[in-house]
Amino acid sequence: MQGRPPARLTRLPSWLLSQAALAGHRAVNEQLAAAGMRRHHFTILVALEEDGPASQADLGRRLWMDRSDMAAAVAELEGEGLVSRRRDERDRRRNVVAITPAGRARLARLAERVDAAQRLLLEPLTDAERRELVGLLRRVVEHHQAAA
Amino acid sequence: MQGRPPARLTRLPSWLLSQAALAGHRAVNEQLAAAGMRRHHFTILVALEEDGPASQADLGRRLWMDRSDMAAAVAELEGEGLVSRRRDERDRRRNVVAITPAGRARLARLAERVDAAQRLLLEPLTDAERRELVGLLRRVVEHHQAAA
DNA sequence: CGAATGTCAGGTCGACTGACATAG
DNA sequence: CCTATGTCAGTCAACCTGACATTC
Numbered sequence: 307m308q309g310r311p312p313a314r315l316t317r318l319p320s321w322l323l324s325q326a327a328l329a330g331h332r333a334v335n336e337q338l339a340a341a342g343m344r345r346h347h348f349t350i351l352v353a354l355e356e357d358g359p360a361s362q363a364d365l366g367r368r369l370w371m372d373r374s375d376m377a378a379a380v381a382e383l384e385g386e387g388l389v390s391r392r393r394d395e396r397d398r399r400r401n402v403v404a405i406t407p408a409g410r411a412r413l414a415r416l417a418e419r420v421d422a423a424q425r426l427l428l429e430p431l432t433d434a435e436r437r438e439l440v441g442l443l444r445r446v447v448e449h450h451q452a453a454a
Numbered sequence: 455m456q457g458r459p460p461a462r463l464t465r466l467p468s469w470l471l472s473q474a475a476l477a478g479h480r481a482v483n484e485q486l487a488a489a490g491m492r493r494h495h496f497t498i499l500v501a502l503e504e505d506g507p508a509s510q511a512d513l514g515r516r517l518w519m520d521r522s523d524m525a526a527a528v529a530e531l532e533g534e535g536l537v538s539r540r541r542d543e544r545d546r547r548r549n550v551v552a553i554t555p556a557g558r559a560r561l562a563r564l565a566e567r568v569d570a571a572q573r574l575l576l577e578p579l580t581d582a583e584r585r586e587l588v589g590l591l592r593r594v595v596e597h598h599q600a601a602a
Numbered sequence: 603c604g605a606a607t608g609t610c611a612g613g614t615c616g617a618c619t620g621a622c623a624t625a626g
Numbered sequence: 627c628c629t630a631t632g633t634c635a636g637t638c639a640a641c642c643t644g645a646c647a648t649t650c
Contacts, residue, residue, distance in 0.1 A: 309516040320478035322591035327475035329598040330468030430597040443470035449578040450477040
């Protein structure tokens with residue numbers, strides 16, 4: 307006997323988003339934890355590989371992450387040799403963070419696992435529905451990132 | 455200069471869900487905090503009003519909440535007189551939790567604020583798209599709740 | 603004897619605030 | 627002078643674990 311959530315909540319977008327995001331976190335965390343990583347580490351590596359070296363503040367703006375959390379996560383990645391960090395000589399306030407070869411290799415392995423988690427997460431949806439969902443979510447997310 | 459997230463993340467369902475859920479949390483928390491409440495308090499009141507009195511374990515199963523967090527949240531609600539708690543005489547392990555008149559009144563006010571937050575959250579979508587999104591999310595959530 | 607319930611202590615992660623030194 | 631950057635200390639909500647006494 308499992309018990310269903312109140313109908314009022316199953317019509318509430320913010321509650322559904324919470325629960326769906328939680329299911330996603332469980333699936334993704336399980337994969338990343340096996341490699342001793344967390345979600346922030348993964349997204350930082352993705353951003354560095356896709357768009358090249360960047361300052362921490364810049365990464366934070368693009369990934370919608372807090373400056374102080376970024377500082378901690380980058381330090382951890384550096385400790386594992388997955389990113390490098392050096393002073394920007396043109397603007398000596400900044401750290402230029404770049405992905406290393408080891409970082410790229412790690413990212414490639416992680417990406418497979420993360421993709422597998424997506425398939426589990428979206429199992430009940432058809433391919434067309436998955437694209438539909440992604441498109442709708444993207445518009446919501448873009449709207450709120452633009453607003454802040 | 456704001457900077458966009460990496461395209462790879464804007465195609466990743468779990469990342470989009472995370473970000474959208476975060477936007478929802480911000481909107482909803484802002485409304486609830488004004489009344490000194492958190493999201494759990496709200497969902498518990500909704501469940502009790504919609505389906506009547508229930509034990510804490512039962513509420514936890516329906517709201518997908520942990521037993522120990524439930525104990526704390528119910529204690530707080532009881533402290534404010536928004537729910538009542540008594541021993542179930544048929545099964546003396548259980549607490550029967552019920553919403554009080556004060557709880558219903560509070561819920562009515564909260565619901566308006568939470569609905570306003572939904573409108574802000576889904577602002578960029580048409581009505582048809584909102585229904586579409588809710589339908590897709592519901593199927594994802596139901597699937598994962600059934601699995602656990 | 604299990605198994606379920608309520609409770610508590612404690613851990614972790616992620617979002618966030620406030621402060622500070624340094625650099626522009 | 628004000629602002630941006632990186633860093634640190636610390637708060638908070640939510641998720642989760644493990645334990646325990648009580649009751650079925």
